[in-house]
Amino acid sequence: MTTPAEQLLTALHWRYATKSFDPGRTIEPSTWQALEQALVLTASSYGLQPWKFLVITDPALRAELRPHSWNQSQITDCSHLVVLLSKRTIDPADADRLIDCTAAARGLDPAMLAGYRQMIQVDLIEGPRSAVVDEWAARQVYIALGNLLSSAALLGVDTCAIEGFSPADYDRILALEGSDYRSCVVCACGHRSADDRYANLAKVRYPATDLIEHR
Amino acid sequence: MTTPAEQLLTALHWRYATKSFDPGRTIEPSTWQALEQALVLTASSYGLQPWKFLVITDPALRAELRPHSWNQSQITDCSHLVVLLSKRTIDPADADRLIDCTAAARGLDPAMLAGYRQMIQVDLIEGPRSAVVDEWAARQVYIALGNLLSSAALLGVDTCAIEGFSPADYDRILALEGSDYRSCVVCACGHRSADDRYANLAKVRYPATDLIEHR
Numbered sequence: 278m279t280t281p282a283e284q285l286l287t288a289l290h291w292r293y294a295t296k297s298f299d300p301g302r303t304i305e306p307s308t309w310q311a312l313e314q315a316l317v318l319t320a321s322s323y324g325l326q327p328w329k330f331l332v333i334t335d336p337a338l339r340a341e342l343r344p345h346s347w348n349q350s351q352i353t354d355c356s357h358l359v360v361l362l363s364k365r366t367i368d369p370a371d372a373d374r375l376i377d378c379t380a381a382a383r384g385l386d387p388a389m390l391a392g393y394r395q396m397i398q399v400d401l402i403e404g405p406r407s408a409v410v411d412e413w414a415a416r417q418v419y420i421a422l423g424n425l426l427s428s429a430a431l432l433g434v435d436t437c438a439i440e441g442f443s444p445a446d447y448d449r450i451l452a453l454e455g456s457d458y459r460s461c462v463v464c465a466c467g468h469r470s471a472d473d474r475y476a477n478l479a480k481v482r483y484p485a486t487d488l489i490e491h492r
Numbered sequence: 493m494t495t496p497a498e499q500l501l502t503a504l505h506w507r508y509a510t511k512s513f514d515p516g517r518t519i520e521p522s523t524w525q526a527l528e529q530a531l532v533l534t535a536s537s538y539g540l541q542p543w544k545f546l547v548i549t550d551p552a553l554r555a556e557l558r559p560h561s562w563n564q565s566q567i568t569d570c571s572h573l574v575v576l577l578s579k580r581t582i583d584p585a586d587a588d589r590l591i592d593c594t595a596a597a598r599g600l601d602p603a604m605l606a607g608y609r610q611m612i613q614v615d616l617i618e619g620p621r622s623a624v625v626d627e628w629a630a631r632q633v634y635i636a637l638g639n640l641l642s643s644a645a646l647l648g649v650d651t652c653a654i655e656g657f658s659p660a661d662y663d664r665i666l667a668l669e670g671s672d673y674r675s676c677v678v679c680a681c682g683h684r685s686a687d688d689r690y691a692n693l694a695k696v697r698y699p700a701t702d703l704i705e706h707r
Contacts, residue, residue, distance in 0.1 A: 311497035423638020
């Protein structure tokens with residue numbers, strides 16, 4: 278009988294940036310469904326969810342993306358390729374959307390949430406953060422990436438987070454130009470190939486005593 | 493018997509941005525140890541780990557930080573307050589540190605990793621990303637945040653990620669000015685107070701059909 282802590286750490290030790298996926302293995306549909314739900318459940322500042330997730334399985338589209346991803350084989354060989362998109366701007370309509378969704382979920386009059394809406398307005402829409410709101414949104418997307426990497430490991434799904442791609446080319450190929458969202462980061466999901474030599478290399482982490490300081 | 497997917501989704505549904513922590517409950521030491529290990533195991537681009545994690549339990553220090561955090565009670569009432577720091581710059585010394593650590597972990601001559609070191613050099617140190625490397629580092633820290641939020645939920649630990657604080661004041665109080673690291677984001681960890689009314693509110697998420705697109 279393993280404890281939850283042991284299960285967690287075993288999974289986090291098991292995961293690694295998979296270099297070679299087994300192109301013949303697809304993720305079980307029920308497992309993939311759970312990972313999509315995990316993505317949806319990701320936390321975000323104010324709960325604004327400034328993201329979308331493109332799940333790409335079409336081989337032709339993946340072949341088109343690969344040369345714009347340093348030609349990495351994970352793009353075409355993984356089971357499910359996720360392009361995590363961040364919202365380019367945060368507008369009053371985004372605040373309204375969240376307030377309306379919250380009111381509906383909790384059976385409230387949206388007017389009761391006016392104070393909450395105002396916080397978003399003065400921070401992200403009119404405040405100093407509005408000048409860097411695209412980067413703020415990108416950071417939120419990386420929360421989703423962190424959640425996805427850990428969630429996948431817990432379900433025995435291999436991943437490789439990929440920053441080595443051309444966002445401009447992705448945006449063009451994925452028809453995101455002129456849309457509200459842009460390509461932020463990519464995550465290949467699937468199952469490692471039996472001969473991925475990276476799977477057996479020792480994990481490299483700085484000592485906890487260098488990374489964690491208690492005060 | 494619950495499946496791993498059910499366990500994961502139950503935990504992600506259970507978590508919420510805790511507004512009121514029980515100041516009398518500390519996280520079990522073995523559980524906290526596991527969460528520190530989970531933080532250390534977080535994935536990062538190139539494996540560069542451009543972060544540090546300050547775990548603050550000193551009540552006086554937390555009282556000093558609270559007014560610079562919109563006076564949020566979580567700062568003083570949680571069990572373990574984590575300030576996640578991002579590295580301000582990525583220098584040749586950072587690449588050397590990673591290469592040396594990798595060579596030691598894997599029993600290699602560092603010279604065998606020259607190609608890998610060169611990739612870091614031309615991307616983060618000399619390439620276009622060098623101009624935004626502080627933001628690149630911050631994004632990596634948000635992977636750690638996403639991992640921490642999910643890992644904590646799996647271990648029954650409540651969290652509240654906090655962007656509402658003054659990084660400049662934190663840097664001053666935590667003696668980070670002039671150091672290699674800066675305050676990036678905060679995460680309060682502990683156990684929810686029995687009367688936190690937010691614990692029972694319906695979770696607000698946009699429909700999966702709006703957030704996830706299949707191609």
